[in-house]
Amino acid sequence: MGTTSDGDRPWQSYHTAYTNAKAGMEGVDKEKVQRIIYEMSKGSKYFENEKRKEAYIRQKVENLRAQCAKLTDKDMPHFQEARKFGVRAAMPGFIAHKLCPDLVFVPTNFEKYTYYSELTRKVFRRYDSDFIATSLDEAYLNITEYCNERGLSGEEVAAELRNNVYEETGLTCSVGVAPNRLLAKVCSDINKPNGQYILPNDRKAVMTFISSLPIRKIGGIGKVTETILKDVLGINTCEELLQKGAFLCALFSHCSTDFFLSVGLGLGRTDTPEHKLRKSISSERTFSSTGDEPLLLQKLADIAETLSNDMQKECIWGRTLTLKLKTASFEVRTRAVSLQKFIQSKEEILTYASKLLKAELPLSLRLMGLRMSQFRDDKCGPLDPRQKTLASFVVSGDVTASATFSDKHQICDAQTDLSVHRESSASNDDKISLSYEKNDVLASDQLSCGLRYASTSADGIENMGNECSGKCDYVETENEMIRNFSGHKTIAASSQKTEPSWVDGYICSICGIEMPPSFIEERQEHSDYHLAEMLQEEESVYVTEHLTQERSVRKAPQAKENARKKQKTSPKGGKHIPIDAFFIKGKKSL
């Protein structure tokens, strides 16, 4: 990154960094880059072949076994010592049990956690009434206003906050104060047990902080991403994310590149996203491996029941059911089905779940799970999806209202580009950009804070944590500029009501697929497909599942292609499950 005066807004540098990285790519041909990457990846266990996972797993097993065998009682003090200092040794329960046969496992007590969590939130509310709770034990709050009103520094407020939390709950906590949430989270980890760390809202300070920061510290960069970046590209710190921007552009999607570069610049979100609604609900269970069909079905019934119960508690009805399997050899599979109606009852869930399962058997399994998604949004109502969409359309009265989360903030104070934001959020997919998403920047007088706390209580409330960060007075969103390069987002819910005709007797007028006149059935199916597609598109204009729609819209050409292929090949093809759901043909039911 070149010269930047303090007056620079980070996003300007971001844009520069991005275009530089891109420009760096232009002179180079992709093959060459890929060759370089390939060279770099030699010695990395990551890109070698598909066997890597297997090898990795085998090695891990061996390590664990060896570890377990080596451990004796004399190791115990070591771990006890570690615990005393709050170091959490990652230790599987069975090893712990082997080490310490008398070990007492304290059962979880969520009522208690919720109670204490609520107490802490009461404190947070006094600092920021709109704070973001990310879990029972973590929250982000914007303390900008609080600081300004009282003429306090971030450091003072953090100390006061921790103190208040301690007095009112008896729990200690750790706090990080930083210009945005991404950084606040990192900061909250630095002085972990019962401490705080303040990163000034100062361009230089942020860049210095970032320059030596290991990438793994960043939320969103996990074990796998770290390995890839490290082994293949030699990226260890956030600063290097910028330096190797061109490679990132070559290797990763736009979205990911976007995210990586913004991390390299220390950018993060500062908005207060709309309350997120649950999108799926699931239940799964691990058991000792078995291939016994009746037994598996029994277990499946149990899981269906708990899922159904959970759904009833929350008043949820869903129409996409996903079966998750883990084989005895630890291979994980999922099989899903989307229905035309919303279901909730244990019987119905089981009906479809067992169809999915039976299609996979025989198989020896160690885990089964069921997930329900695609909820009906008006709770406890009638059964037809269409009713849902119409109803919610009438209620919301605004299609864009369904582009739920993460956009509201852009209206709040982003004076300038309002229309751009709006437009882009309505026609770009929120889903994709949710976690690697927009990089908003605080104005220089902003301050926000992250906080994390850990319980000192002995009964297992251990390790509750909390993070805070802030809202903004000023938001600049960057991605539009970049995203708009990529052009094709136009899709009208076109009302091309024409049935497909066969140009020259064999070319589909809509998609161009070629199909000889003798393929009568196939042609009929093909026409049906386009018809259904049309209907679906028309409907989806009003549908509340905006995200889904946009996704499919964005990828429309491929999606269609695939749908066609599937349709042609699937009836006899192995994995396709013939449950009523596939609404490619509108008339098919059961």
Added chain:
DNA sequence: GCGGATCAG
């Protein structure tokens, strides 16, 4: 939409 995978708490 589906399926495989990653990540976080």
Added chain:
DNA sequence: ATGGCTGATCCGC
């Protein structure tokens, strides 16, 4: 006897 479970997201198809 790979920690397990829940939920979310991404990517390619």
